[in-house]
Amino acid sequence: MSAWLWISQTHYPVHALGPGNRLTVWVQGCTLSCKGCMSRDTWSADGGVETSVEDLAELWRSAVGQGADGLTVSGGEPLQQADGLSAFLAAADEVRRGAARELDFLVYTGYDEDELDEPRRAALSLADVVVFGRFEVANPTELVWRGSANQRMVPRTELGELRYADFIDYAPEQGPLQIEVRGNDPWIIGTPRKEALRNLDRSLKGVGLRITDTTWRP
Template sequence: MSVLRVSRTHFPVTALGPGARLGVWVQGCSLACKGCMSQDTWSPGGGVDVPVADLVALWREAAGRGADGVTVSGGEPLQQPEALREFLAGVHAERGAADILVYTGYEESELDERRRNAVEFADVLVTGRFDITRPTALIWRGSANQRMVPRTDLGRRRYAQHVDHEPERPPLQVRADGSGIWLIGTPRQGGLAALERGLRASGLPVESATWRLRSPGQSG
C-alpha cells in the first residue's frame, strides 16, 4: 500500500466544511500562490510519509467519534494522485453518512486522467489557486475565484446551501502544538495580520508565520 506525504492531521476540524471533520493536510505544493497561508506545506521534503492504511485507520477512529466528513487540503493533494485516491477510496468504503471534501489549487479544466481518478470519491471539490488580489467573504474559500463544486448527490444535498453563503465572520480555529500555533480555515483579507496583532497584544510575539516564509514568487 502507498504512502501519502502529510504535513499534519487534526480532529475535529470545524472550520473547513460542515460539522466536525478529520482534516488531512498533505505536504508538497509547487503552485506557489502569492500570499499562501500554508507555505510550510510547499516543500515536498517536509512533513512525514504516512501509510495510507494508517490514514484510513485515523478516519475510522474519527468516524467512531462522530466525524461528519473528511477535508483534505494542503499542500496540493493532486500532486500525490495515486496515494490520495487510495486514501479516499478507503474512507469511501466505510464512510456511512460522512462526506469527502478536497481542496485543490488546480482548476477543473486542469484535471488530467490521473487527477480526475484521484478525486473520483470526493463529494465536493474546492478548486482554483489562491488569488490574493481577489478577496472573498464566501465560506470555506480563500479568494473569489475559487469554486465550490459538489459532485455527488450527498455533496449537492450537504453543500448546496454553502456554495454562495457569505457568513458574517469566517469560521476559524486556532490550534496550538509543540511547534507553535496554527490557523485552520480561510481568513478574510487582513485576518492574518489582525491575528498577529492580537497575539502580540496578548504577549505572544510571532517569530515566524507560515504565510510569510517566502518572498512572493519564490517556489517550493
C-alpha cells in the same frame, strides 16, 4: 503493495473546513506556490511524513467512531499525489460505507477543472465536493470555506449537492476559524479573510506576545 501519502498534518475534530466535525488531512508538497498562501510550510516536498494509506484509513475509522461528519483533504496540493490520494479516498470510502450515517468527502485543490488529467480526475472520483482554484491574495472573498473569490466550490455527487447547496453562495458575518496548538505554537485552521492574519499579528503583539515566525510569510 501499500500506497503512501506525504502528510504535513492531520487533525480531528476540525470545524472550520466544511460542515460539522471533520477529520482533516493536509498533504505535504505543492509547486503552485500561490502568493500569500497561509500554509507555506506545506510547500516543500522534503517536509512532512510518509504515511501509509492503511494508517490514514485507521485515523478516519477512529474519527468516524467519535462522530465525524466528514473528511477534508487539503494541503499542500493533494492532486500532486494523485495516486496516493485515490488510494486513500478508496480506503476511506470502504469505512464510510459501513457507517450508519452519511459522511462526505471534501477536497481542496489549487488546480482548475480544465487542468485535470486522467490521474487527477480519478483521484477526485469519490469526492462529494471539490474546491477548485489557486489562492489569489488580491482577490478576497467572504464566501465560506474559500480563500479567494475565484475559487469554486463544486458538488460532484448527490450527497454533495444535498449537504453543500446552501453553502455555495453563503457568506457568514465572520468566517470560521479554529486555533489549535502544535507543541508550543498556535496553529490556525480555516480560510482567513483579507487582513485577518495581519490583525491576528497585531492582536497578539497587543497582549505582549511576539510573533517570530509564521507559515504565511517568507
